[in-house]
Amino acid sequence: MEGNGGCFRNFFHSSKPYIAMVSLQFGYAGMNIITKVSLNRGMSHYVLVVYRHAFATAAIAPFALVLERKIRPKITFPIFMQLFVLGLLGPVIDQNFYYAGLKFTSPTFSCAMSNMLPAMTFVMAVLCRMERLDMKKVRCQAKLIGTIVTVAGAMLMTLYKGSIINFPWSAHSASSNNASSANNNEDKDWLKGSILLILATFAWASFFIIQAVTQQRYQAPLSLTAIVCFLGTLQSIAVTFVMEHKPAAWTIGWDMNLLAAAYAGIVSSSLAYYVQGLVMQKTGPVFVTAFSPLMMIIVAVMGSFILAEKIYLGGVLGALLIVMGLYSVLWGKYKEYKEKEAESFSIPQAIKGATATTDLQDIKIQKNTQPNPKE
Numbered sequence: 001m002e003g004n005g006g007c008f009r010n011f012f013h014s015s016k017p018y019i020a021m022v023s024l025q026f027g028y029a030g031m032n033i034i035t036k037v038s039l040n041r042g043m044s045h046y047v048l049v050v051y052r053h054a055f056a057t058a059a060i061a062p063f064a065l066v067l068e069r070k071i072r073p074k075i076t077f078p079i080f081m082q083l084f085v086l087g088l089l090g091p092v093i094d095q096n097f098y099y100a101g102l103k104f105t106s107p108t109f110s111c112a113m114s115n116m117l118p119a120m121t122f123v124m125a126v127l128c129r130m131e132r133l134d135m136k137k138v139r140c141q142a143k144l145i146g147t148i149v150t151v152a153g154a155m156l157m158t159l160y161k162g163s164i165i166n167f168p169w170s171a172h173s174a175s176s177n178n179a180s181s182a183n184n185n186e187d188k189d190w191l192k193g194s195i196l197l198i199l200a201t202f203a204w205a206s207f208f209i210i211q212a213v214t215q216q217r218y219q220a221p222l223s224l225t226a227i228v229c230f231l232g233t234l235q236s237i238a239v240t241f242v243m244e245h246k247p248a249a250w251t252i253g254w255d256m257n258l259l260a261a262a263y264a265g266i267v268s269s270s271l272a273y274y275v276q277g278l279v280m281q282k283t284g285p286v287f288v289t290a291f292s293p294l295m296m297i298i299v300a301v302m303g304s305f306i307l308a309e310k311i312y313l314g315g316v317l318g319a320l321l322i323v324m325g326l327y328s329v330l331w332g333k334y335k336e337y338k339e340k341e342a343e344s345f346s347i348p349q350a351i352k353g354a355t356a357t358t359d360l361q362d363i364k365i366q367k368n369t370q371p372n373p374k375e
Contacts, residue, residue: 033306036107043257044249047252049096051265053269055265055270056266060226068222082218083228088235091232100193108300112157114292115293117289118147121289122143125209130209130284130285131284142332143329143333149324152321153321153322157319161312162312162313164312164313211280215281225273290326300319
């Protein structure tokens with residue numbers, strides 16, 4: 001019984017990073033759907049970013065102040081500059097461009113374009129020497145091939161539509177929304193939205209790389225998340241004052257706009273930044289971003305339920321490729337994790353053996369040097 005319990009505990013402990021990242025993808029998917037509804041109702045994405053990170057700061061700052069009051073490092077100027085850049089890349093550049101691209105396109109299309117995130121992060125991690133690319137090893141080949149297959153699946157979803165696949169739950173809502181869907185499609189600037197989404201993905205990948213570097217020097221994840229959200233709020237306010245000149249744009253009531261800001265701030269910013277940081281400390285930035293394709297699949301299903309989005313054959317084929325590529329990347333990361341775990345286990349054992357040998361030698365020396373009472 002104890003053996004079974006120990007195996008279950010070990011399995012649960014090793015599965016926690018996977019469970020955490022899959023759960024975050026559901027959270028991100030809900031954010032995409034709710035935000036799309038809010039943007040369609042006329043909310044400014046600049047104002048949405050401000051309120052989102054104001055909620056995020058208010059949600060996580062109390063925990064950071066209480067739980068990390070004794071371990072919080074001092075903020076030096078280099079660390080502050082890294083935090084400032086994180087606030088600029090994540091809350092300001094990434095999310096403003098992503099919301100603008102989401103407004104011009106659709107949730108499923110936006111998620112498909114953001115699936116370039118693992119590839120961008122992998123390339124940047126290799127360039128920054130955070131990932132070792134030894135093509136002689138099978139795990140490195142799996143990560144590279146998986147990244148390429150994932151991007152190919154995302155591009156297939158973008159460039160090839162094919163025939164429409166009708167689901168039982170979307171058949172009744174598709175006919176009632178044909179007119180409004182046609183009008184909305186006429187207003188979408190897909191090329192502009194695609195460019196904005198690519199820039200947002202590049203900023204998000206850069207955020208992960210710099211966050212991994214900053215965590216090594218500022219080892220207080222709650223405080224780091226709170227500071228990044230707070231700096232992002234201030235920077236977003238400055239950007240909104242420049243870009244949004246209508247005072248009425250700041251108005252928010254007990255409606256979908258408030259829900260979108262609160263949900264995105266608490267779930268997709270404060271909670272997501274913190275969980276991603278914890279997982280990244282153990283697995284690295286490539287593992288964290290490898291789960292982003294799952295969000296696209298979840299959004300496609302939720303979009304067909306809630307927004308009556310049309311799902312095409314190309315989307316399904318692309319999703320299958322994305323799952324295959326994701327599995328390949330995760331398999332490579334799992335093998336790499338096992339290798340590091342074996343190395344970290346063998347080193348203490350060697351040290352322990354050397355220490356035991358030294359202790360035996362010390363005992364023998366002491367025994368030989370002790371005076372004989374018979375002499």
